[in-house]
Amino acid sequence: MPTSFSQLVQLCQRLEGTQKRKEKMRLLGDFLLSLHEGEIAPAVYLLLGTIFSTQDPRTLDVSWKSLQEVGAGVKPASTGSASDGLTVLEVHQIFSEVAKASGKGSRKEKGELLEKLFNRASREEARILRKIIFGEMRHGVGEGMMLKALSEAGDVDHQLVERAQMFTGDLGELARIALTQGGVGLVKISLHLFHPVQPMLAQLGEDFSSLIAEHQGKTALEYKLDGARVQIHKGGKEVRIFSRHLKEVTESIPEITTQIHKEIQAKEAIFDGEVIATNSQGKPLPFQELMRRFRRVHKVELSMKEVPVRLFLFDLLYMNGRSLIDLSYKERWKCLKEISPEDLLVPRIITGEISEAKSFLKEATISGHEGLMAKSLESPYTPGARGKRWFKIKPAETLDLVIVAADWGSGRREGWLSNYHLACRDSETGEYWVIGKTFKGLTDEEFIQMTKDLQNLKISETPYTVSVKPQIVVEIAYNEIQRSPKYESGFALRFARFTRIREDKTPREADTLTRLKDLYQRQFQYKGRIE
Numbered sequence: 001m002p003t004s005f006s007q008l009v010q011l012c013q014r015l016e017g018t019q020k021r022k023e024k025m026r027l028l029g030d031f032l033l034s035l036h037e038g039e040i041a042p043a044v045y046l047l048l049g050t051i052f053s054t055q056d057p058r059t060l061d062v063s064w065k066s067l068q069e070v071g072a073g074v075k076p077a078s079t080g081s082a083s084d085g086l087t088v089l090e091v092h093q094i095f096s097e098v099a100k101a102s103g104k105g106s107r108k109e110k111g112e113l114l115e116k117l118f119n120r121a122s123r124e125e126a127r128i129l130r131k132i133i134f135g136e137m138r139h140g141v142g143e144g145m146m147l148k149a150l151s152e153a154g155d156v157d158h159q160l161v162e163r164a165q166m167f168t169g170d171l172g173e174l175a176r177i178a179l180t181q182g183g184v185g186l187v188k189i190s191l192h193l194f195h196p197v198q199p200m201l202a203q204l205g206e207d208f209s210s211l212i213a214e215h216q217g218k219t220a221l222e223y224k225l226d227g228a229r230v231q232i233h234k235g236g237k238e239v240r241i242f243s244r245h246l247k248e249v250t251e252s253i254p255e256i257t258t259q260i261h262k263e264i265q266a267k268e269a270i271f272d273g274e275v276i277a278t279n280s281q282g283k284p285l286p287f288q289e290l291m292r293r294f295r296r297v298h299k300v301e302l303s304m305k306e307v308p309v310r311l312f313l314f315d316l317l318y319m320n321g322r323s324l325i326d327l328s329y330k331e332r333w334k335c336l337k338e339i340s341p342e343d344l345l346v347p348r349i350i351t352g353e354i355s356e357a358k359s360f361l362k363e364a365t366i367s368g369h370e371g372l373m374a375k376s377l378e379s380p381y382t383p384g385a386r387g388k389r390w391f392k393i394k395p396a397e398t399l400d401l402v403i404v405a406a407d408w409g410s411g412r413r414e415g416w417l418s419n420y421h422l423a424c425r426d427s428e429t430g431e432y433w434v435i436g437k438t439f440k441g442l443t444d445e446e447f448i449q450m451t452k453d454l455q456n457l458k459i460s461e462t463p464y465t466v467s468v469k470p471q472i473v474v475e476i477a478y479n480e481i482q483r484s485p486k487y488e489s490g491f492a493l494r495f496a497r498f499t500r501i502r503e504d505k506t507p508r509e510a511d512t513l514t515r516l517k518d519l520y521q522r523q524f525q526y527k528g529r530i531e
């Protein structure tokens with residue numbers, strides 16, 4: 001018997017009804033174990049409100065307004081209380097069709113599909129469908145709890161589940177393997193050509209002396225380039241390029257494929273690197289310019305001329321049939337050097353001297369780059385992990401936050417949604433906590449575009465404020481984190497201002513409440529910052 005959508009809805013209601021973590025995990029585990037193999041991944045995406053895998057480029061592109069238009073808003077109490085036998089797979093299938101509709105006439109097509117879906121749903125099912133569409137589940141189950149529930153339900157070691165998640169980054173697929181093959185299946189998840197893995201991440205470094213000490217007296221300093229992370233897989237005649245979110249971007253940067261074919265001296269390789277946009281003299285351009293390139297899939301030749309890109313490589317994960325991730329940074333870099341020409345490698349020095357590190361940082365920022373990365377010479381490549389093996393050193397303090405609401409502006413900003421409510425994420429429950437508001441740092445053009453984008457994400461509104469689906473991630477600079485009763489989170493940012501819109505980040509990657517608390521504490525430990 002296929003699993004009915006109403007069973008998933010009942011689970012959501014039960015999850016909403018309890019605050020107890022153990023109970024939530026038990027409910028989730030029982031439900032997941034009751035599913036057929038093919039239902040597991042779709043159910044996980046629906047429960048997390050992502051609809052598809054986070055690596056899947058598809059989106060529904062449905063606004064609150066269009067839901068209202070097809071009568072999928074709140075149903076009157078007198079109608080539609082009975083379900084029409086919708087199954088989990090059917091709901092997933094209909095969402096796939098909605099996402100597929102594109103181009104001329106797609107709004108109507110999406111509307112018709114949604115109308116059919118909501119007509120078959122009971123009132124409670126419609127409520128949960130709306131929450132799924134807007135990624136607003138609020139039942140307290142985020143990625144962290146899902147991973148714990150999987151290790152309990154599948155009776156597999158939690159570390160093994162976490163390791164597998166770092167490789168795949170696809171919770172639905174991971175759940176399927178954990179629940180149907182257990183530990184045996186999870187161990188097999190590792191590095192393979194043309195299967196991108198989560199990139200290794202960095203922690204914010206405090207000062208050179210502590211990070212050099214952390215790296216046993218010597219560290220590898222590399223330019224921190226302000227571009228887009230790329231993972232490049234080369235296998236014989238084929239080259240495929242993946243973004244930080246493991247989405248394929250090969251087609252938007254064909255010149256990189258050509259370059260890899262021409263310049264790399266290895267039959268098979270997986271590289272980690274960064275692509276930056278440059279002007280005609282090769283100087284780095286702002287990140288926003290590069291994003292224009294990545295959005296383009298048509299008329300690529302034109303944008304190749306308008307926004308030239310340059311590739312820098314900084315790691316080698318695989319070479320000629322062999323995974324290198326367990327080798328040390330030193331050894332991986334040696335292999336990288338053997339197969340890549342010098343001008344493809346990120347500028348770097350190895351040092352234990354603070355003065356040398358400081359002048360290298362100056363050199364990087366003067367050349368238009370963001371700062372430095374400091375990498376431990378002895379460290380393996382740990383996919384998806386953020387730790388002390390890699391530090392990033394940036395002159396300004398910033399947080400990546402999610403816009404969850406916006407106030408209508410007045411005066412010069414009349415007619416624009418202009419004061420943005422900025423939230424960090426609770427990684428365990430998936431909830432968002434507001435820690436500040438700002439209207440500073442955007443251009444008029446960006447205000448206009450943001451107003452449009454936010455209206456498409458509208459969930460509810462009052463005369464002053466529009467609440468939106470948490471989707472847009474922005475980088476915010478600030479001077480200080482303060483304790484404050486003003487927001488439920490208990491924290492507030494002082495002098496928050498926009499530095500950029502992070503189109504390359506999903507809300508899942510926004511900074512967390514845990515990180516915020518940590519940064520707050522650290523303000524008292526360290527005075528000043530790396531100059």
Ligand code: ATP
Binds near residue numbers: 200202373
């Ligand atoms: P940020 O917001 O500072 O870009 P992030 O959250 O995107 O950080 P982090 O792991 O914290 O990711 O910082 C490393 C990022 O910096 C990488 O994802 C990559 O895109 C970029 N980067 C630039 N130069 C390098 C380099 N030499 N080595 C590693 N990453 C680099």
